[in-house]
Amino acid sequence: MAALTKAQSEPNLLALEEELTCSICLCIFNVPVTVPCGHNFCASCLELTWTDQVRDFSCPQCRTTFPGRPQLRKNTVLCRVVEQLQGCGAGDGREDDEREEEEREAAAPIYCDSCMQAAATHTCLTCMASFCPEHLRPHHDSPAFRDHQLCPPVRDLQQRKCPQHNKLFEFFCSQHSCCICSLCLLSHKLCHTNPLQQAKDKAESALKKRLAELHNQSERSVQAMNSVKTIRSQAAETAARKRDLLRAEFLEIKALIEEKENQTLKVVMEEEKRVCNKFDYIYKILGNKKNEIQSLTEQIEMALTEGDDILFLKRAAALQRTSIKEAFVPVIEMNHDMIHAAYQSAINLKDVVKLAVNVPMDKRTDAKLPAGKMKPLSVPSPNKPVVKKKLAADLRTHKERTPHLTKITLLEETDTQDKQNPVKLAPNMGAPNVGAPSTGAPSTGPPNAAAAAKVKELISSFLKKTRVELLQYAANFTLDFNTAHNRVALSERYTKMFVSDVLLNYNxxxxxFTDCPQVLGFQCFKRGIHYWEVELQQNNFCGIGICYGSMERQGPNSRLGRNSSSWCIEWLNSKISAWHNDVEKYLPNTKATKIGVLLHYDGGFVLFLTVEEKLNLIYKFKAQFTEAVYPAFWLFSSGTVLSLCQMKP
Structure with missing residues (x-):
């Protein structure tokens, strides 16, 4: 009987194993304690969780906050259930003995209270005694016992009696959760009472319903845990795949950097080899000359030992006619421009890597989303060729090119034209690079009248300034070797540019720039006021201007002024024009050998001035700058030379 009971209870306990698991360590409770919100945890797990806290103690499961540290008390019921669960597999000998003893007591016969020998067959609830068939006979034969209530034999009859009135329990008070006799009804007249059988049936129905709910809750818990295990397994597999992809990508990045390193070192080594070969050749020539001098010296010494005067004179005459030129060492120098370009490319690559590594991840995510109502950019798979090509291009890029989708309305004015008749150009949209962030386009309508008046007043104030006053905004910069066209040569520490007669075969x-002989300044301007000057030695077929870093580098739209990303003035022999967005504006001819450029980024305008005894305005552009601006130069005619003037504020 004990074995059967144990076999029936083990599945029920095992089904509750999920309910008896600590949510912190995910193991069966070990000395379970209960917090005020009703959840249970292992005492050691909860103590470890609250070790470093001095206030704001909260439940690890439902996050309910308690004003102070709760006093943890052992949950004795859960301890008992856990002990039974743990004892299902191994078993507890003492508990088994107790169960067997209880079963033996339940199976033992109930003896007659009269003879104390024969087994009782009935119990009289009126007499509160059990009787065998012999002593029960008066209850059947005598009319005096006819009203006595008989039932099967019952143990512990005293537990069925009211200790106050010594009467049998006949009712159950649900409010006080206790059994009462008929006399107790007077003190429980305001309570809800039911006969014992009816209360039993009701409680039995409630417990069965509760048991069904617990079973369903247990099944849901099992399903939830299985779902968590599945999701956890999937998350681990996804993380493993992502780690493999990241390792592959970083290996490719390292390979690209190593390739760039080898290419850069190869440039220096080839230049070193070229110079060393020349020195070796000169050293060889000098060695031959030394041998020649040594041979002539020996011949002269031999001639001096000659005793025959005639023979001596012949040899002396021949030796005197022999001449040896002085040793000459030509000047051999390394191509420092090439080495500097290689070194600069390494520095630029380092800057790009630093910039990419130091940008926080949240900013990178935010940068992928446009500010306006624009469709998010799709991110291709990391193992696709397009991403690898873009990665290689990004590693070689030394400046941050951040194109924006903008629409700019340009208002151009000259001091020879009516200022009330501005020329409005058609808006154009620059094409962004792949993966580059974009912003919503600003309004293309006419500017606010007050703002326009303010800009006009600001321009007038700068036109009244002298050159000395403008020098406080002096910007001394160099030319960017990596943007120079193969026909544009740079010299004097990258401050002088001219058109080469032969292709320079830059890396x-x-x-x-691949189509137009142009070059940009190395520095960019994102805010503030900046002024620089350019000297024109021959001002035919050249241009001076500014542009965005996102301007195209190839194709017909890559020429200054032929797109919405650049502004310039251009000299074609005696004709001067202003260009923007592929719209030309003819300007009066100006004799000038030095041009000043004043950029007011925040004010939204750029002025082109002739630098003479007095500054004269050539042209002005108004624009709402949305990107970093670079000085830009165009040279076409052979012999054209432009030089950046070094100024002191």
Whole structure:
């Protein structure tokens, strides 16, 4: 009987194993304690969780906060259930003995209270005694016992009696959860009472319903745990795949950097080899000359030992006619421009990597989303070729090119034209690079009248300034070797540019102009006021202007002024024009050998001035700048030379 009971209870306990698991350590409770919100945890797990806290103690499961540290008390019921669960597999000998003893007591016969020998067959609830068939006979034969209530034999009859009135329990008070006799009804007249059988049936129905709810809750808990295990397994597999992809990508990045390193070192080593070969050749020539001098010296010494005067004179005459030129060492220098370009490319690559590594991840995520109502950019798979090509291009890019989708209305004015008749150009949209962030386009309508008046007043104030006053905004910069066209040569520490008669075969760079002989300044301007001057030695077929870093590098739209990303003035022999967005504006001819450029980024305008005894305005552009602006130069005619003037504020 004990074995059968144990076999029936084990599945029920095992089904509650999920309910008896600590949510912190995910193991069966070990000395379970209960917090005020009703959840249970292992005492050691909860103590470890609250070790470093001095206030704001909260439940690890439902996050309910308690004003102070709760006093943890052992949950004795759960301890008992856990002990039974743990004893299902191994068993507890003492508990089994107790169960067997209880079963033996339940199976033992109930003896007659009269003879104390024969087994009782009935119990009289009126007499509160049990009787065998012999002593029960008066209850059947005598009319005096006819009203006595008989039932099967019952143990512990005293537990069925009211200790106050010594009467049998006949009712159950649900409010006080206790059994009462008929006399107790007077003190429980305001309570809800039911006969014992009816209360039993009701309680039995409630417990069965509760048992069904617990079973369903247990099944849901099992399903939830299985779901958590599945999701956890999937998350681990996804993380493993992502780690493999990241390792592959970083290996490719390292390979690209190593390739760039080898290419850069190869440039220096080839230049070193070229110079060393020349020195070796000169050293060889000097060695031959030394041998020749040594041979002539020996011949002269031999001639001096000659005793025959005639023979001596013949040899002396021949030796005197022999001449040896002085040793000459030509000047051999390394191509420092090439080495500097290689070194600069390494520095640029380092800057790009630093910039990419130091940007916080949240900002990178935010940068992918446009500010306006624009569709988010799709991110291709990391193992696709397009991403690898873009990665290689980004590693070679030395400046941050951040194109924006903008619409700019340009108002151009000259001091020879009616200022009330501005020329409005058609808006154009620059094409952004792949993966580059974009912003919503500003309004293309006419500017606010007050703002326009303010800009006009600001321009007038700058036009009244002298050159000395403008020098406080002096910007001394160099030219960017990586943007120079193969026909544009740079010299004097990258401050002088001219058109070369032969192609210079510069190394490929994604920022280099391929179709137009142009070059950009190395520095960019994102705010403030900046002034620089350019000297024109021959001002035919050249241009001076500014542009965004996102301006195209190849194609017809890559020429200054032929797109919405650049502004310039251009000299074609005696004709001067202003260009923006592929719209030309003819300007009066101006004799000038030095041009000043004043950029007011925040004010939204750029002025082109002739630098003479007095500054004269050539042209002005108004624009709402949305990107970093770079000085830009166009040279076409052979012999054209432009030089950046070094100024002191």
């Amino acid at each position: 490929h760079h994604p920022q280099r």
